[in-house]
Amino acid sequence: MKKSKRRNTERAYEDSGFIRDIISSREGARVLSCIQCGTCSASCPVFEVMDYPPRKIFAMIREGMKDKVLLSVTPWICASCYRCTVNCPAQIKITEVMYELKRICLKEQVISERTDANRFYSIFLNQIIKYGRSHELGLMIKFMMLHHPVNLLQQVPRGVRMMLSGSLSLFPHRIKNAKTLQKITDHALKLQKV
Amino acid sequence: MKYLYYPGCSQKSSAISYERSFLAICDVLGIELIELDDWNCCGATIAISVNKMVSFLLAARNLGLANKYNLPLVTPCPSCYVSLNRILKVCKESKSQSDQINTLLAEEDLTFSTDTQVYHSLEFLVHIIGLDTIRERIRNPLRGFKIAPYYGCQLVGSYVNPDNNGNPQSLEELIEVLGAEPVKFPFRTQCCGGSLMFTLSKQAEKLSGMILQSICRTDADLIVTPCGLCQMNLEIAQKKNHGKIPRQRPLPVITFGQMMGLAFDLDSGTIGINKKKILAKQNIISLTN
Ligand code: SF4
Ligand code: SF4
Numbered sequence: 396m397k398k399s400k401r402r403n404t405e406r407a408y409e410d411s412g413f414i415r416d417i418i419s420s421r422e423g424a425r426v427l428s429c430i431q432c433g434t435c436s437a438s439c440p441v442f443e444v445m446d447y448p449p450r451k452i453f454a455m456i457r458e459g460m461k462d463k464v465l466l467s468v469t470p471w472i473c474a475s476c477y478r479c480t481v482n483c484p485a486q487i488k489i490t491e492v493m494y495e496l497k498r499i500c501l502k503e504q505v506i507s508e509r510t511d512a513n514r515f516y517s518i519f520l521n522q523i524i525k526y527g528r529s530h531e532l533g534l535m536i537k538f539m540m541l542h543h544p545v546n547l548l549q550q551v552p553r554g555v556r557m558m559l560s561g562s563l564s565l566f567p568h569r570i571k572n573a574k575t576l577q578k579i580t581d582h583a584l585k586l587q588k589v
Numbered sequence: 590m591k592y593l594y595y596p597g598c599s600q601k602s603s604a605i606s607y608e609r610s611f612l613a614i615c616d617v618l619g620i621e622l623i624e625l626d627d628w629n630c631c632g633a634t635i636a637i638s639v640n641k642m643v644s645f646l647l648a649a650r651n652l653g654l655a656n657k658y659n660l661p662l663v664t665p666c667p668s669c670y671v672s673l674n675r676i677l678k679v680c681k682e683s684k685s686q687s688d689q690i691n692t693l694l695a696e697e698d699l700t701f702s703t704d705t706q707v708y709h710s711l712e713f714l715v716h717i718i719g720l721d722t723i724r725e726r727i728r729n730p731l732r733g734f735k736i737a738p739y740y741g742c743q744l745v746g747s748y749v750n751p752d753n754n755g756n757p758q759s760l761e762e763l764i765e766v767l768g769a770e771p772v773k774f775p776f777r778t779q780c781c782g783g784s785l786m787f788t789l790s791k792q793a794e795k796l797s798g799m800i801l802q803s804i805c806r807t808d809a810d811l812i813v814t815p816c817g818l819c820q821m822n823l824e825i826a827q828k829k830n831h832g833k834i835p836r837q838r839p840l841p842v843i844t845f846g847q848m849m850g851l852a853f854d855l856d857s858g859t860i861g862i863n864k865k866k867i868l869a870k871q872n873i874i875s876l877t878n
Pocket of ligand 1: 428429430431432433434435436449450453482483484485486487489
């Protein structure tokens with residue numbers, strides 16, 4: 396009895412290309428060892444604003460519930476604090492799996508409507524690819540103009556103070572070899588889509 | 590003693606006082622730091638969320654630049670520390686990954702070596718330079734000060750550094766050597782929400798607020814951190830939460846470099862904080878602006 400049950404679940408895994416993709420990655424290799432103990436959810440400082448806490452995400456991955464997992468806001472809320480990863484008794488690299496899920500979301504263009512983190516990420520990354528460095532002011536303005544122009548106005552006095560103290564520069568710094576960096580990141584993007 | 594220095598983007602902007610104080614104390618300790626020429630952003634937690642290869646490449650390019658110097662690399666930013674060590678770990682485990690990245694880097698005539706050492710500035714000073722060397726330079730012991738060691742999450746949380754079991758001690762050791770007393774509180778390694786500052790700012794402030802509250806329940810005079818982002822985030826939360834913090838006790842949040850600068854008796858301008866106010870144990874909300 397026990398044996399046949401196990402075989403069934405194994406088949407369920409094999410049926411799902413999603414789970415295969417995840418366990419074939421370096422990050423997700425141990426996903427099937429999850430014992431559903433809930434330590435990750437208990438460690439997570441932001442679980443209360445997630446739709447599914449990390450433990451549930453792992454249960455859903457195991458069941459091959461691709462759409463639900465990709466539409467979840469959880470990976471976008473994850474603060475990348477590694478606390479769950481440190482505590483997981485099954486040594487699952489949970490934070491790395493969260494990165495992986497975000498990459499799959501972006502590749503498949505399935506993103507929860509409850510987040511705009513994806514847009515923030517793309518502004519940030521484009522900036523780095525263009526200049527080689529991140530530029531806090533440019534980032535703040537671009538992202539806030541997109542969604543929260545009013546908040547941006549509220550930040551002005553603070554921004555001016557920071558600029559005067561030298562801790563916020565007006566213009567981005569471009570590294571010397573920015574052109575080559577752009578070229579090799581283009582190659583990298585072609586090599587690996589996510 | 591020569592080492593390579595990788596500042597990371599925030600040390601050139603919002604965390605500029607962190608950089609200044611770190612460079613100043615290294616100078617006092619006779620450590621020569623050579624800033625990595627033409628370094629780029631490590632990609633932080635964002636590049637890896639978008640494209641793995643690009644994120645590896647961004648981190649690896651810096652190690653490629655470092656390879657020419659053949660020196661260990663030191664960075665003050667916990668997040669950069671994680672990114673740079675991640676790529677080292679990935680490439681140590683997978684030669685094909687490493688070859689792939691080196692092929693990309695060849696376009697810029699760079700190759701990187703997985704043998705490069707990457708230290709965070711705190712472990713570097715406490716474990717590589719050593720507490721004895723630090724002790725010799727103290728001119729103004731911080732006797733009578735109670736200091737809350739706040740590590741933040743990146744340094745201790747990442748799988749890069751599994752030896753410390755989530756129970757780091759280097760800040761405590763440093764505080765004691767400088768003559769002050771470390772204060773115990775429960776949220777030493779809890780996330781300040783820094784990475785959510787743009788996308789989920791309310792939640793970020795809430796997390797920082799919890800850390801502040803737990804420190805305010807102790808008799809700490811100061812909060813010290815090895816992270817520029819934590820410093821900024823705690824300060825923002827402190828301003829916004831002002832009324833809600835128990836005992837209405839705003840506390841200066843300084844980096845360990847600034848704390849060492851106080852003990853080495855460096856001047857306020859060099860370490861980027863108002864020394865007089867801190868030494869007089871005045872309650873101040875913000876030091877940087
Ligand atoms: S802590 Fe690890 S084993 Fe436990 S539920 Fe979370 S992922 Fe699964
Ligand atoms: S890394 Fe993400 S999922 Fe894990 S505890 Fe931190 S915020 Fe939660």
